[in-house]
Amino acid sequence: MLPAAAVFHFPWEINSGAVKDGESVRTFGRLVCYQPEESRATLSAHHAANEHTVVIHTLFVEPFNPILGAQYLVLGEIENAEEVDVRVQARVLNCIDGVNVALLQKAINEQRSFFRERECTQDGVAQPGDAT
Amino acid sequence: MQASAIGPAEEPSSILWGLDPIFSAFARLYVRDILQMTESTQVPGIYFYNSHPINKVDILGTVVYKRERDDFFCYGVDDGTGVINCLCWKSDAFKEEDHSVREKHSVEAYGNFNLVTELRKLRQAQKERSCLDIGEVLRVRGWVKTSRQQREIMGSTYYKVNDPVMAVQIAWMMEVPRLYRECYNKTIQLNPTATGDSSVSMFSKATNIIKDFFKQKMVTRFRPYDIQDLLQPLVFSQPQKAPEDQPVAGLSACQQLHQLLKKVLEDLQNEGVIYRRVKSQDEVYDVTVQDKDLLLAVKDVISQDSKREKHAEKGCHILHILSAVRQRHSLNVSRAALELVLKSLECSSDIVSTSDSHYTVF
Numbered sequence: 001m002l003p004a005a006a007v008f009h010f011p012w013e014i015n016s017g018a019v020k021d022g023e024s025v026r027t028f029g030r031l032v033c034y035q036p037e038e039s040r041a042t043l044s045a046h047h048a049a050n051e052h053t054v055v056i057h058t059l060f061v062e063p064f065n066p067i068l069g070a071q072y073l074v075l076g077e078i079e080n081a082e083e084v085d086v087r088v089q090a091r092v093l094n095c096i097d098g099v100n101v102a103l104l105q106k107a108i109n110e111q112r113s114f115f116r117e118r119e120c121t122q123d124g125v126a127q128p129g130d131a132t
Numbered sequence: 133m134q135a136s137a138i139g140p141a142e143e144p145s146s147i148l149w150g151l152d153p154i155f156s157a158f159a160r161l162y163v164r165d166i167l168q169m170t171e172s173t174q175v176p177g178i179y180f181y182n183s184h185p186i187n188k189v190d191i192l193g194t195v196v197y198k199r200e201r202d203d204f205f206c207y208g209v210d211d212g213t214g215v216i217n218c219l220c221w222k223s224d225a226f227k228e229e230d231h232s233v234r235e236k237h238s239v240e241a242y243g244n245f246n247l248v249t250e251l252r253k254l255r256q257a258q259k260e261r262s263c264l265d266i267g268e269v270l271r272v273r274g275w276v277k278t279s280r281q282q283r284e285i286m287g288s289t290y291y292k293v294n295d296p297v298m299a300v301q302i303a304w305m306m307e308v309p310r311l312y313r314e315c316y317n318k319t320i321q322l323n324p325t326a327t328g329d330s331s332v333s334m335f336s337k338a339t340n341i342i343k344d345f346f347k348q349k350m351v352t353r354f355r356p357y358d359i360q361d362l363l364q365p366l367v368f369s370q371p372q373k374a375p376e377d378q379p380v381a382g383l384s385a386c387q388q389l390h391q392l393l394k395k396v397l398e399d400l401q402n403e404g405v406i407y408r409r410v411k412s413q414d415e416v417y418d419v420t421v422q423d424k425d426l427l428l429a430v431k432d433v434i435s436q437d438s439k440r441e442k443h444a445e446k447g448c449h450i451l452h453i454l455s456a457v458r459q460r461h462s463l464n465v466s467r468a469a470l471e472l473v474l475k476s477l478e479c480s481s482d483i484v485s486t487s488d489s490h491y492t493v494f
Contacts, residue, residue, distance in 0.1 A: 002208045002215045003196050005163070026212060061267075073298070075194060075210070075267070092194060092267035098297040107305035111212070114309035118317075 003091070006075045008108045011045040012052040012077070021080035028096065028104065029054055029101075029110045034066040038103065043072055045101075050053060055087035070097035137289045142183070146174045149185040152320055158190035158273045160304075160311055163214030165189070167283050179276055183319050189285060190273045191216070192293065192304045205262070207290075209270055211479040212305075218272045220287040223258065261291045269293040269301065322480050338363050338396050343405065352422040356393060356415055363392055376393050379394060404468025411464060420469045429461040430473050447485075447492030450474070 006024040019025055029043025032053070039059040045052050056074050058064070076091035149155050161169075161181060166189055169179035178187050196215060197208025201373045204344075205220045220341055293300050341362050345351065367389045381382035383391070397417070400406045420426065433456040437448050454470050474491060477483045483491050 002217065003210070005210050005212060005214045006194075006196075008212050055331065075196070091196065094267055096296065100297070100299075100302070103302055104298060107302045109307050110309055112445050119163075 010047070010105070010108070011043065011054045012047050012050070014054050014088070015052060017086070019078050019086075020131070021078055023078050024076070025078060026070060026075045027054060027088070028099070028101070031068055031070055033065060034058075034068070036062070036066075040087075041066070041072075043074065055085060056093070057087055057089045058093060060087075061093040062091045064093055065094060065095075067097065070095050071099050071101065072096060073099075074123050120123065143174060143180065143187075144183065146172070146178075146185075149178070152184055154184045154186065154315060154320075157186075158188045159186050159316065160190045160308055161186070162308065163191060163193065163211045163216045164211070166212075166216060166285075166494070167214050168204060169276070169283075171278065177277070182317055186276065188273070188275055190271075191218075191285070192269065192271045192301065195266050195268050195270050198264070198266055207264065207270055207272075209272060209285075217276065217282065217284045218270070218287050218290065219284055220262065220272065220290045223262065225481055263359060264292050268296050307322065326482060334366055335392065335399075337396060338392055339399060342396055342400065344456075346405070346419050347420070350422060351419050352424075353416060353418050355417070356397060360389065360393055363389055363396070367392060401466070402468065404466055404470070404472045407462070407466060407469045408464050409462045420472050426457075426461055426465070427473055429457055430470070431477060431482055431493070433457055433460065436489050438492040443492070446487070447490035450489040450491070453491065 004024040004027040006095045009019055009025045009027050011027050011029050013019065014025065014027060022075045027043070029045040029052075032042050032044045034041045035097075039057060039062060041056040041058050043054045043056060045054075054074075056076070057079065060076075073096045074088055074090050076090040079087050079089050138456045159181070161400035165181055169181050169186060172178040172180060172185065178185050180186065191209060191211055193209040196210045197206075197217075204223055205222065207218045207220060208215050209218050252453065269292070270290060271293050272285055272287045272290040274289070277284050279288050296299055313473075326342040342359055345359065347360055367385050395471045397406070401408075401417075404420055406419055408416065409418050409423075410416070418426070430453065433453055434448050437443050437452070437456065443449075443452075450467070450470065453474075454465070454467055457465050457470065474485075476483055478491075483493050485491050
């Protein structure tokens with residue numbers, strides 16, 4: 001049936017464990033390495049003077065044309081297996097080279113602050129328990 | 133968290149939904165909100181987001197699920213907040229594919245432009261825009277439906293969005309919160325609850341009731357108590373705040389009725405629909421366009437005076453007709469009443485208007 005909605009997360013949030021195992025995410029980064037025999041790609045993003053990498057399992061999106069150094073958008077589920085680091089099981093991998101990363105970040109933050117704002121107003125206004 | 137759910141008691145009446153501009157638009161809601169909207173108890177198929185009635189939406193997202201049948205595509209679209217099924221019917225371009233392939237290649241008589249080939253290319257391009265794969269970006273506008281307890285969008289317009297640098301998706305992400313703040317999250321007052329408003333609408337209803345009555349019953353003459361009963365249902369069906377406070381709160385129903393009647397009669401007189409031929413103790417009103425004597429008097433004035441040299445060329449001016457009718461028929465004929473009479477006479481081709489305010493008879 002329909003998969004779960006993939007919420008936008010930043011690459012540095014994925015590795016820090018902010019996202020639970022099995023959750024669907026959408027993230028982006030520059031392709032720094034690709035190992036076709038292991039179906040493994042690594043995306044990297046720069047933030048707060050640090051380089052953050054996300055490992056992608058590309059089995060379901062192969063074959064794709066890997067352009068090293070290009071920006072990619074990945075959509076998939078988080079896998080938090082014990083022996084390996086956090087990685088994303090990709091369902092969608094699109095090359096978005098040329099994207100304005102700063103603007104994309106701004107848009108994601110804008111959306112987040114809107115949802116936070118909305119949740120606050122709803123929790124603030126005493127909602128009568130709606131028996132649906 | 134959910135958007136504020138609207139209880140059945142809080143739903144605005146369906147008759148007022150058209151007043152909400154969002155109802156007529158394809159609302160750019162988040163898929164999460166579309167999935168969580170409550171369905172109306174009055175009309176199934178209409179949903180509510182924050183007291184706005186919604187039945188059409190516009191979404192942009194990534195295709196994460198695809199199912200194809202002969203007649204339609206079913207795309208699962210993910211916009212980052214939720215995933216929803218979109219039913220997209222195939223256009224005729226899909227079905228015509230076989231024919232165009234079998235067509236014989238016509239002679240290239242028109243240089244490099246071959247109409248058949250171009251048409252085929254056009255159909256091909258149309259097909260490509262509606263046939264998507266997982267991972268591509270889709271824009272859908274359509275109606276919200278609930279089928280088998282699942283919410284879906286029945287796409288009326290859909291196409292593949294070419295977004296190589298995510299410009300479209302970024303713009304969408306920046307715009308939708310703004311739309312929410314400016315439109316969707318603003319509650320709209322659809323109910324005219326202020327007493328001022330309700331009395332205005334009651335007054336116009338009353339005037340219309342009386343006018344209809346005159347037309348249907350071909351009323352020529354009446355007294356106020358003849359039409360009083362017509363207005364009774366309006367006054368007595370008014371929502372009472374609390375029956376106990378009735379005698380205390382302002383006017384009683386009877387007084388309201390009297391007031392309403394007086395206002396209506398005044399307004400109808402000003403419009404010229406009715407007039408009092410003879411002003412006496414007995415309050416008798418004449419319905420202007422039904423007053424045969426008045427019509428005849430006006431016609432006579434025009435036909436006689438048009439023969440005179442003074443008015444022969446241009447016809448009689450309305451003010452001249454007015455003063456003549458006042459002398460001949462009744463001093464209480466207003467200009468508005470006369471205009472109604474002249475219009476009625478012109479419609480029955482008894483007189484002709486030669487200019488904006490001149491009339492004559494042939």
